[in-house]
Amino acid sequence: MDQDIIKHKDEIPQPTKEDFVSDQMVKWCPGCGDHAILSSVEKVFPKLGVRKEDFVVVSGIGCSSRFPYYMNTYGIHGIHGRAAAIATGVKLANPKLSVWMITGDGDCMAIGGNHFIHAVRRNIDINILLFNNKIYGLTKGQFSPTTPKGFKTKSSPQGTFEQPFNAGELVIGAQGNFFARAIDNNPKMMVEVLFEAARHTGTTVVEILQNCVIFNNNIHELISSRDTRDDNQIFLKHGEPMLFGKGKKKGILLRGTQLEVVELGKNGITEKDILVHNIYNPDPGVHIMLSRMTPPAFPAALGVIRSVTESSFDQNMEEVIEQSKRDSKIKNVDDLLRSGNTWKI
Amino acid sequence: MGTKRNKPVQEKDDVVIRFAGDSGDGMQLTGSLFSDSTAFAGNDFATFPDYPAEIRAPQGTIAGVSGFQVHFGHTNIHTSGDLADVLVAMNPASLKANLKWLKDNATVIVDTDAFVEKAFDKAGYDGNPLEDETLEGYRVIHAPISEMTRDAVHDLGLENKVALKSKNMFALGIVLYLFNRKLDKIYKAFEEKFKSNPLVVEANKRVLRSGYNFADTVEAISPTFNVEPAELKKGLYRNITGNTATAWGFIAASERSGRELFLGSYPITPASEILQELTKHKELTVKAFQAEDEIAGICSAIGASYTGSLAITTTSGPGLSLKSEAIGLAVMTELPIVIVDVQRGGPSTGLPTKSEQSDLMQALFGRNGECPTIVMAASSPTDCFYSAYHAAKISMEHMTPVILLTDGSLANGSEIFRIPRVADLMEINPPLVPPNDEDYKPYKRDEKKLNRRWAVPGTEGLRHRIGGLEKENIEGNVSHDPENHQLMTQLREEKVNRVADFIPEQELIGDSKGDLLIVSWGGTKGVMLTAVEEMHKENQNVSLAHFNHINPLPKNTEEIFSKFKKIVVCELNNGQFVNYLKMKFPEFTYQQYNKIQGLPFMVSELKREFYALLSK
Numbered sequence: 018m019d020q021d022i023i024k025h026k027d028e029i030p031q032p033t034k035e036d037f038v039s040d041q042m043v044k045w046c047p048g049c050g051d052h053a054i055l056s057s058v059e060k061v062f063p064k065l066g067v068r069k070e071d072f073v074v075v076s077g078i079g080c081s082s083r084f085p086y087y088m089n090t091y092g093i094h095g096i097h098g099r100a101a102a103i104a105t106g107v108k109l110a111n112p113k114l115s116v117w118m119i120t121g122d123g124d125c126m127a128i129g130g131n132h133f134i135h136a137v138r139r140n141i142d143i144n145i146l147l148f149n150n151k152i153y154g155l156t157k158g159q160f161s162p163t164t165p166k167g168f169k170t171k172s173s174p175q176g177t178f179e180q181p182f183n184a185g186e187l188v189i190g191a192q193g194n195f196f197a198r199a200i201d202n203n204p205k206m207m208v209e210v211l212f213e214a215a216r217h218t219g220t221t222v223v224e225i226l227q228n229c230v231i232f233n234n235n236i237h238e239l240i241s242s243r244d245t246r247d248d249n250q251i252f253l254k255h256g257e258p259m260l261f262g263k264g265k266k267k268g269i270l271l272r273g274t275q276l277e278v279v280e281l282g283k284n285g286i287t288e289k290d291i292l293v294h295n296i297y298n299p300d301p302g303v304h305i306m307l308s309r310m311t312p313p314a315f316p317a318a319l320g321v322i323r324s325v326t327e328s329s330f331d332q333n334m335e336e337v338i339e340q341s342k343r344d345s346k347i348k349n350v351d352d353l354l355r356s357g358n359t360w361k362i
Numbered sequence: 363m364g365t366k367r368n369k370p371v372q373e374k375d376d377v378v379i380r381f382a383g384d385s386g387d388g389m390q391l392t393g394s395l396f397s398d399s400t401a402f403a404g405n406d407f408a409t410f411p412d413y414p415a416e417i418r419a420p421q422g423t424i425a426g427v428s429g430f431q432v433h434f435g436h437t438n439i440h441t442s443g444d445l446a447d448v449l450v451a452m453n454p455a456s457l458k459a460n461l462k463w464l465k466d467n468a469t470v471i472v473d474t475d476a477f478v479e480k481a482f483d484k485a486g487y488d489g490n491p492l493e494d495e496t497l498e499g500y501r502v503i504h505a506p507i508s509e510m511t512r513d514a515v516h517d518l519g520l521e522n523k524v525a526l527k528s529k530n531m532f533a534l535g536i537v538l539y540l541f542n543r544k545l546d547k548i549y550k551a552f553e554e555k556f557k558s559n560p561l562v563v564e565a566n567k568r569v570l571r572s573g574y575n576f577a578d579t580v581e582a583i584s585p586t587f588n589v590e591p592a593e594l595k596k597g598l599y600r601n602i603t604g605n606t607a608t609a610w611g612f613i614a615a616s617e618r619s620g621r622e623l624f625l626g627s628y629p630i631t632p633a634s635e636i637l638q639e640l641t642k643h644k645e646l647t648v649k650a651f652q653a654e655d656e657i658a659g660i661c662s663a664i665g666a667s668y669t670g671s672l673a674i675t676t677t678s679g680p681g682l683s684l685k686s687e688a689i690g691l692a693v694m695t696e697l698p699i700v701i702v703d704v705q706r707g708g709p710s711t712g713l714p715t716k717s718e719q720s721d722l723m724q725a726l727f728g729r730n731g732e733c734p735t736i737v738m739a740a741s742s743p744t745d746c747f748y749s750a751y752h753a754a755k756i757s758m759e760h761m762t763p764v765i766l767l768t769d770g771s772l773a774n775g776s777e778i779f780r781i782p783r784v785a786d787l788m789e790i791n792p793p794l795v796p797p798n799d800e801d802y803k804p805y806k807r808d809e810k811k812l813n814r815r816w817a818v819p820g821t822e823g824l825r826h827r828i829g830g831l832e833k834e835n836i837e838g839n840v841s842h843d844p845e846n847h848q849l850m851t852q853l854r855e856e857k858v859n860r861v862a863d864f865i866p867e868q869e870l871i872g873d874s875k876g877d878l879l880i881v882s883w884g885g886t887k888g889v890m891l892t893a894v895e896e897m898h899k900e901n902q903n904v905s906l907a908h909f910n911h912i913n914p915l916p917k918n919t920e921e922i923f924s925k926f927k928k929i930v931v932c933e934l935n936n937g938q939f940v941n942y943l944k945m946k947f948p949e950f951t952y953q954q955y956n957k958i959q960g961l962p963f964m965v966s967e968l969k970r971e972f973y974a975l976l977s978k
């Protein structure tokens with residue numbers, strides 16, 4: 018995608034945020050986290066140097082999946098769980114397009130789990146925005162694959178008795194090269210993260226912690242609220258020590274094979290002991306541990322957690338096609354029909 | 363190649379020969395080499411492989427028998443034949459498995475070296491079938507094939523196991539002698555096939571020759587047979603299987619329409635060869651994507667279709683079930699896509715390697731909501747080429763999904779294919795929208811066909827959204843309006859119905875009126891045609907309407923039906939097309955003839971049925 022950004026930059030007039038706002042009424046509940054995400058995406062798209070005709074927004078089913086109708090781009094609102102497969106087809110058919118997939122925790126990791134992990138594994142160059150509200154909104158409040166164990170919902174009146182997925186762990190375990198996390202009430206951070214995702218070649222997954230005011234209000238409160246967030250979130254930046262908390266007095270340290278929260282100045286800990294974030298590390302070990310950090314024991318990791326560069330599936334496919342065109346004697350269908358064993362009568 | 367021959371020769375119109383042996387005996391290669399030699403002899407022919415469902419079933423058992431049948435003649439050949447004139451049986455199990463498919467007086471060639479105590483047991487014979495009455499009435503050629511194969515190559519220094527690998531060529535040598543064929547074409551094939559291994563080429567040549575010479579010395583091999591070249595239309599020919607023809611039909615449609623071909627598919631028997639064939643042709647910009655499952659196969663194709671590709675997905679019955687919801691999405695978004703269902707025996711996993719026509723109802727109705735698609739069926743291996751081409755054309759020009767039904771018999775069966783020129787194929791004109799077309803609305807329709815137009819991402823001035831939610835007529839915004847839903851439902855239906863104005867009228871073989879109209883569809887055409895042609899020769903007044911277009915039906919269908927006293931619908935299922943016809947044209951009375959054994963119809967059973975109906 019980087020190349021496309023550069024290629025188009027000088028040729029085309031810069032679109033504006035308004036270019037991407039659709040004329041359709043946005044029908045999410047007032048106060049839903051989705052509104053903030055929409056606004057961030059509308060801010061990011063004009064700045065990517067991509068022609069407005071070259072964006073395609075693809076989604077599955079769920080509250081978040083109405084997204085394409087609210088963006089003035091090309092878009093497909095698909096069927097439940099299949100957005101990754103549809104997006105794959107779009108990208109392979111025309112690798113020049115900038116393909117964005119919008120999905121939720123149920124759409125992506127329950128019914129669409131298979132397509133999701135395989136898109137990630139193939140490293141197809143699409144950007145996946147995973148809105149995680151840890152609940153089924155559109156079907157009115159059943160638990161999802163990310164709902165915390167023991168949580169009471171309409172379909173788990175006694176509390177769930179199953180382990181939830183951690184999106185980052187799943188993505189990285191599925192050979193994912195790019196994983197980032199943002200939260201709906203910090204648009205500045207979200208915009209920054211979305212830029213990073215857009216710049217990356219290959220599948221990117223941005224998990225956005227999104228609040229469902231109706232069915233799961235305040236599920237991310239520890240991480241998001243003004244009072245608690247300093248101790249419960251850490252905005253990771255490549256090359257910087259992992260510090261957080263009021264006045265950046267706390268940090269993350271790697272002791273043995275495990276992460277640990279420490280306080281600067283206590284037990285002789287100085288900034289030098291603190292783990293420095295390396296998004297490019299191909300070894301997924303630390304990235305998985307960072308993804309798994311959960312409040313209150315750990316701060317939730319936000320920002321880009323992993324960004325490893327490898328050629329994408331679509332690039333590889335294009336290369337093989339070009340190579341075959343050069344090498345093959347078959348130049349058209351008439352050649353094909355006459356190849357191999359034939360005889361005249 | 364001077365070959366002394368001292369046997370009388372008997373002329374034959376057509377011959378069916380079946381090669382049978384253990385999975386490891388190389389019967390597929392033997393059969394296809396014999397087919398090559400048949401091509402050079404100028405005969406018309408069709409072939410069918412018959413292999414076990416298991417990859418390596420236990421050696422020597424019935425389950426492990428692999429067969430290859432060739433039907434050739436100097437008249438037109440429509441099928442791979444039902445009963446065989448010649449059987450090559452490399453072991454007792456293959457004899458046992460195939461005996462019921464032999465004509466009376468058939469010639470049976472056996473490897474006597476394989477008829478030993480141990481092998482009888484495995485095959486389920488009590489004793490040696492060569493020594494009891496099992497083969498009474500057949501002309502049996504006893505050949506010590508294994509031993510003579512070893513003799514033929516003993517001075518080449520091959521290991522016993524390696525030497526015995528070419529014993530199938532000894533059998534082929536006998537058969538070539540029996541049909542007065544030349545050896546040099548087969549030699550050439552060896553040279554090509556085993557290019558990297560001259561020793562193997564030499565071994566195969568020697569063994570083939572040795573089989574041929576052996577046949578010359580055996581008195582039982584008399585008379586030999588000759589089949590004169592067929593009178594075929596002048597042109598360039600090749601042998602092609604249904605699956606390859608399907609794949610190539612789509613590539614041709616892609617070239618002719620200027621739309622890149624995208625396949626999203628998941629491997630499934632008996633459709634996988636289409637995926638394998640298409641993935642070879644990247645030089646023609648074919649994008650074949652092996653997806654993680656059937657659903658991803660079709661959904662990726664829908665994505666590619668939206669993006670302007672000729673998009674297809676290939677599968678068999680179980681896969682079609684999994685694709686149902688996504689077909690609904692394609693119907694709703696009114697995107698072109700061809701779904702190929704290579705039917706096999708069902709339900710569930712059913713009979714994966716056997717053929718059936720039992721997915722018709724699923725293709726027509728197997729989706730939620732009012733969800734019409736075009737349904738077509740291919741009628742022969744070569745027709746798969748034209749059906750795929752035509753399905754792609756209709757799908758793109760009418761902006762609607764097409765389900766193309768083929769089946770396991772067509773897929774793996776082969777026949778000779780007169781190679782067309784792409785320029786001679788029908789034009790394909792997809793309704794693409796030019797950039798900045800002020801008139802463009804996502805659901806604005808063509809007046810005649812009722813199709814919406816194709817606005818491809820990347821095109822300036824046409825940004826729009828589509829999806830599975832009901833859309834407002836013309837504008838294409840999400841709409842829950844009751845009247846609009848009814849209107850859109852009717853429009854989608856009417857769009858499919860109007861395809862009838864763009865497909866050929868139903869062909870009728872035989873008189874346009876009479877006592878008995880035989881109706882069939884899809885992959886059974888060859889056998890239906892053979893039965894009807896034979897009955898015409900026997901001066902019977904029967905006619906055949908064999909359908910390729912199922913939904914919509916050709917416009918003259920009702921007219922044809924109205925001219926006959928009796929109508930019998932023949933299909934390899936429990937009566938699906940007949941029920942569909944009852945729904946469409948309830949004014950007629952239908953008889954039905956169904957077979958659901960995973961086996962094709964036989965000419966003899968069809969004729970018996972038709973004669974019975976005529977005399978009733």
Ligand code: SF4
Pocket residue numbers: 044045046048049050051080081150154155228229230231232
């Ligand atoms: S139900 Fe929840 S997720 Fe859905 S729109 Fe309302 S607030 Fe947002």
